Amino acid sequence: MAEDRENRISEQPEDSIRQVMDLIARHRLVENLVHKQDMPRHELVESLVHKQNLAELQKKLDQLHPADVAYILEALPLEDRLLVWDLVKAERDGDILIEVSDAVRESLIASMDNQELVAAAASLDTDEIADLAPDLPRDVVQELLRSLDETKRAQVVSSLSYREDSVGALMDYDFVTIRADVTVEAALRYLRRLGDLPSHTDKLFVIERDGTLIGVLPLKRLLIHDPEVHIAAIMVDDPVSFQPEDDASDAAQAFERYDLITAPVVDARGKLIGRLTVDVVVDFIRAQTESDMLALAGLREEEDLFTTVWKAAKNRWMWLAINLCTALVASRVVGAFEGSIEKLAALAALMPIVAGLGGNTGNQTGTLVVRGLALGLINRDNAMRLLVKELGISLLNGAVWGGVMGVVTYLLYGNVGLGAVMALAMLLNLTVAALAGFLAPTLIDRLGRDPAFGTAVLITFITDSMGFFIFLGLATMFLL
Amino acid sequence: MAEDRENRISEQPEDSIRQVMDLIARHRLVENLVHKQDMPRHELVESLVHKQNLAELQKKLDQLHPADVAYILEALPLEDRLLVWDLVKAERDGDILIEVSDAVRESLIASMDNQELVAAAASLDTDEIADLAPDLPRDVVQELLRSLDETKRAQVVSSLSYREDSVGALMDYDFVTIRADVTVEAALRYLRRLGDLPSHTDKLFVIERDGTLIGVLPLKRLLIHDPEVHIAAIMVDDPVSFQPEDDASDAAQAFERYDLITAPVVDARGKLIGRLTVDVVVDFIRAQTESDMLALAGLREEEDLFTTVWKAAKNRWMWLAINLCTALVASRVVGAFEGSIEKLAALAALMPIVAGLGGNTGNQTGTLVVRGLALGLINRDNAMRLLVKELGISLLNGAVWGGVMGVVTYLLYGNVGLGAVMALAMLLNLTVAALAGFLAPTLIDRLGRDPAFGTAVLITFITDSMGFFIFLGLATMFLL
Numbered sequence: 009m010a011e012d013r014e015n016r017i018s019e020q021p022e023d024s025i026r027q028v029m030d031l032i033a034r035h036r037l038v039e040n041l042v043h044k045q046d047m048p049r050h051e052l053v054e055s056l057v058h059k060q061n062l063a064e065l066q067k068k069l070d071q072l073h074p075a076d077v078a079y080i081l082e083a084l085p086l087e088d089r090l091l092v093w094d095l096v097k098a099e100r101d102g103d104i105l106i107e108v109s110d111a112v113r114e115s116l117i118a119s120m121d122n123q124e125l126v127a128a129a130a131s132l133d134t135d136e137i138a139d140l141a142p143d144l145p146r147d148v149v150q151e152l153l154r155s156l157d158e159t160k161r162a163q164v165v166s167s168l169s170y171r172e173d174s175v176g177a178l179m180d181y182d183f184v185t186i187r188a189d190v191t192v193e194a195a196l197r198y199l200r201r202l203g204d205l206p207s208h209t210d211k212l213f214v215i216e217r218d219g220t221l222i223g224v225l226p227l228k229r230l231l232i233h234d235p236e237v238h239i240a241a242i243m244v245d246d247p248v249s250f251q252p253e254d255d256a257s258d259a260a261q262a263f264e265r266y267d268l269i270t271a272p273v274v275d276a277r278g279k280l281i282g283r284l285t286v287d288v289v290v291d292f293i294r295a296q297t298e299s300d301m302l303a304l305a306g307l308r309e310e311e312d313l314f315t316t317v318w319k320a321a322k323n324r325w326m327w328l329a330i331n332l333c334t335a336l337v338a339s340r341v342v343g344a345f346e347g348s349i350e351k352l353a354a355l356a357a358l359m360p361i362v363a364g365l366g367g368n369t370g371n372q373t374g375t376l377v378v379r380g381l382a383l384g385l386i387n388r389d390n391a392m393r394l395l396v397k398e399l400g401i402s403l404l405n406g407a408v409w410g411g412v413m414g415v416v417t418y419l420l421y422g423n424v425g426l427g428a429v430m431a432l433a434m435l436l437n438l439t440v441a442a443l444a445g446f447l448a449p450t451l452i453d454r455l456g457r458d459p460a461f462g463t464a465v466l467i468t469f470i471t472d473s474m475g476f477f478i479f480l481g482l483a484t485m486f487l488l
Numbered sequence: 489m490a491e492d493r494e495n496r497i498s499e500q501p502e503d504s505i506r507q508v509m510d511l512i513a514r515h516r517l518v519e520n521l522v523h524k525q526d527m528p529r530h531e532l533v534e535s536l537v538h539k540q541n542l543a544e545l546q547k548k549l550d551q552l553h554p555a556d557v558a559y560i561l562e563a564l565p566l567e568d569r570l571l572v573w574d575l576v577k578a579e580r581d582g583d584i585l586i587e588v589s590d591a592v593r594e595s596l597i598a599s600m601d602n603q604e605l606v607a608a609a610a611s612l613d614t615d616e617i618a619d620l621a622p623d624l625p626r627d628v629v630q631e632l633l634r635s636l637d638e639t640k641r642a643q644v645v646s647s648l649s650y651r652e653d654s655v656g657a658l659m660d661y662d663f664v665t666i667r668a669d670v671t672v673e674a675a676l677r678y679l680r681r682l683g684d685l686p687s688h689t690d691k692l693f694v695i696e697r698d699g700t701l702i703g704v705l706p707l708k709r710l711l712i713h714d715p716e717v718h719i720a721a722i723m724v725d726d727p728v729s730f731q732p733e734d735d736a737s738d739a740a741q742a743f744e745r746y747d748l749i750t751a752p753v754v755d756a757r758g759k760l761i762g763r764l765t766v767d768v769v770v771d772f773i774r775a776q777t778e779s780d781m782l783a784l785a786g787l788r789e790e791e792d793l794f795t796t797v798w799k800a801a802k803n804r805w806m807w808l809a810i811n812l813c814t815a816l817v818a819s820r821v822v823g824a825f826e827g828s829i830e831k832l833a834a835l836a837a838l839m840p841i842v843a844g845l846g847g848n849t850g851n852q853t854g855t856l857v858v859r860g861l862a863l864g865l866i867n868r869d870n871a872m873r874l875l876v877k878e879l880g881i882s883l884l885n886g887a888v889w890g891g892v893m894g895v896v897t898y899l900l901y902g903n904v905g906l907g908a909v910m911a912l913a914m915l916l917n918l919t920v921a922a923l924a925g926f927l928a929p930t931l932i933d934r935l936g937r938d939p940a941f942g943t944a945v946l947i948t949f950i951t952d953s954m955g956f957f958i959f960l961g962l963a964t965m966f967l968l
Contacts, residue, residue, distance in 0.1 A: 232679055267688070287744075289770075332845060339837045358819060375787065394793055420823075468844075
């Protein structure tokens, strides 16, 4: 299958994609014209142009790689997306469903009946079926499992049993094994007889009779050694391997660090059960960093760009509600100083600067700490040093920018005391910000959660509330 | 070299890393004890323990993969980092310098003299030398270039001539070429004679006599076809290839989409000049998404976790200064309404809620748009639809949460008018936020800049200023 895919990539996929996009746009244009002039839908000319267009579109789509079709589907609004989806040959449905994002996949699956879904999924490898299964209706999964042979069914069921972010959920079952006591020549003959190798095969897995992994044999060693050499003499006997329960992010780091293409997955007794490949790992890395980025912005999960307003609104409600609560608390802090503000309204104008700069500083520290935690660079030994450094930066920045703002405040309001309070409040709140930026993600991490979720909200909450409190409190004490 | 690296990976690298970390901690402990008790530095016992420790540490380090040593260096404060760096064998310096982050690399290079640097760099492949060169002192680069043979020197110079984010800057020159008119058997014999293949080789590049690329031959086809078949009959004749001027991010997308491991790089006339490999692409993807994440948080560039306070502060000044300016403008908006605030101090307490929720909503939209632009999913045809959707979500959220806040405001202050102004201001500012969230990254993108840089600052500026203006303006009009 991978060989077919490779063959389908045209030299200039960008051009083909643009042509398809143009055809879709032309199709919509004709439809709109017909619509506006109130022509009867079945009119001859229209239907001819229409059919010609669609035929051309279908031809172009057939020539595209499944990943390119997926890309086009992602970039189209729902209506056009389903038009294109209908034109795609049924036997390619499965490959394309695997490539699209979760949100788009949902919209495509909703447009298919059970029979089509079973057919589409049945054409896939077992690890791909396991990827797809959670998004399919329950009865489709049942029917699908019944249609598989026993080995494949067992593989799908076991893939589904692993945590989402574990090695087991990412591994596939396509590998070639070999025994250590055969020669290079015998191995080459064996491969030739196999007739095809799974995609991404860069090494064979060397096992004992009972299935225990004892080494790996990079294909290039097979190519450069003499025919009569034994596999045992040229295999790598301490390869990097994973267990299905391992964290996928640890495995991803190992792939990056050791530049791996494939790696064996073994059970607790060392028996070979699966394989991790770099393409799946790359997708995992991309998905992980994106979900961190979306989480930092307060989006609960990946969102289809053209999803319905209702669905998107729901995706964003949770963070908005939390944000509303924290904003209310900060507002009550200000409310406690309403008497001071009535006497000196300048305080109301200046307090957002103290809070805003604090939030900014806190989030700089917070992002660095989130990244450091994700890469495993922060531990008990060096955490204190990091905190001291961040506090140092905040003191320096607080002194510099607090001083600047103190002068600006004096120039604006001609009030020396107000300038001094401003400078001191900035210095203190930037220190609070460094503390919050360090503690918020560290605590979330200690609680066993992903620090990307919630760090920004927590930091902003602290810097806002404390910023208002420090500034208005100092002003009330010294100026009124 | 790649083979050696693969051999060095122990089965449990995590354990080895932890052992090394423990040794370093123990070493520091002894040092501190000696220090505290004011023992003379040269005292016998101490120096013995010390030496024993360092010897053990050195032994452990020698067994580690360069990437693991790099990881340890990243996680250590400067003092300990240089201690470890001194213990690393000189011949491994180059491999390790390639693996560490820019910020840490700088600190290591600063501790080496010119001779050491030339020796370390000379041990690397030409593409790696080109990676390292921008960080080296000028005279070291000159000396280094003089020490290379003509081919290698030309390769380094041409690598250095490409834009940082281009395919040319990422490609290497390690590939195996073959002619189309030879047989599988001849090819196998040729590879065996070569004795080693470059790392990541999953395909050979098929070229004509003048160096023009005419196809690629996946190794697995070489393995599964009969010895007498000709290469021309089994090669892939329309492979994905890149030109050195292509954007690296486009190439990375192609690698992800088509699950590539290596791909040829050709010049404008189709002549083979280099190769892209998946490990470099993975590093590029990681660096790109990280720099976006850091940029969204207002960090100018990657920061060594344990850099000096002074350096880190400089890295963060630019965004703080910009943020200070935008906060000042927002503050002047509030200043214009000081008269209203004096009469009704509750306005000061409520206005941060309007601004804050606006910023939150705007950044949700902004992050989605930044991501859509990065993936190339947003174009002229669908931009309007996307904007309409985002405005719809904001109207819905504005109506819901504005309504909630209106009621809460009424309950807090017993003032129906104030509640109504609050609800209306929330609705309007959330609409402004959707507009800002869409327009800010789109405009930055049109100007040819990376939308990740500046989007958040611009959105927050608009939602703060407009939030204050709308809320205080409405209140002044209707309540006072």
